[in-house]
Amino acid sequence: MASIEDLTPGGPTAADISTSVVGVLARYTGRGPSKARTYRADNLVAVLLEETLTQGEQTLVDAGRGVLARDARLALQDAARDDLVEIVERLTGRTVRQFLTATEVDPDLTVLLFLLEPDAA
Secondary structure, X not given: OXXXXXXXXXXXXXXXXXXXXXXXXXXXXXXXXXXXXXXXXXXXXXXXXEOOOOHXXXXXXXXXXXXXXXXXXXXXXXXXHHHHHHHHHHHHOOOEEEEEEEEXXXXXXXXXXXXXXXXXX
């Protein structure tokens, strides 16, 4: 998958999207992921996040309650949906048709997928 910089020269960079997403998630959870990388191809923007879990969530995982930690994380990402969609729409200039997310706690990975409306061009 090509990075957003490769597809929109002079436009917003993958780093702009990644940094903004990390900021939103930090606001909602108390800490942002330690790694974030954004990719774009055609009508898809994907943000891959690593090391997202808070200390409390990691404690649940360590205690064998990873499903509870994952469900809580997904609920927080759903609560942040409007802010996350706004970032991608503002920085790409495109309308988000659908937002999808998946989280795993071992290893600690999250992917945020933004399906964009087809380009009017």
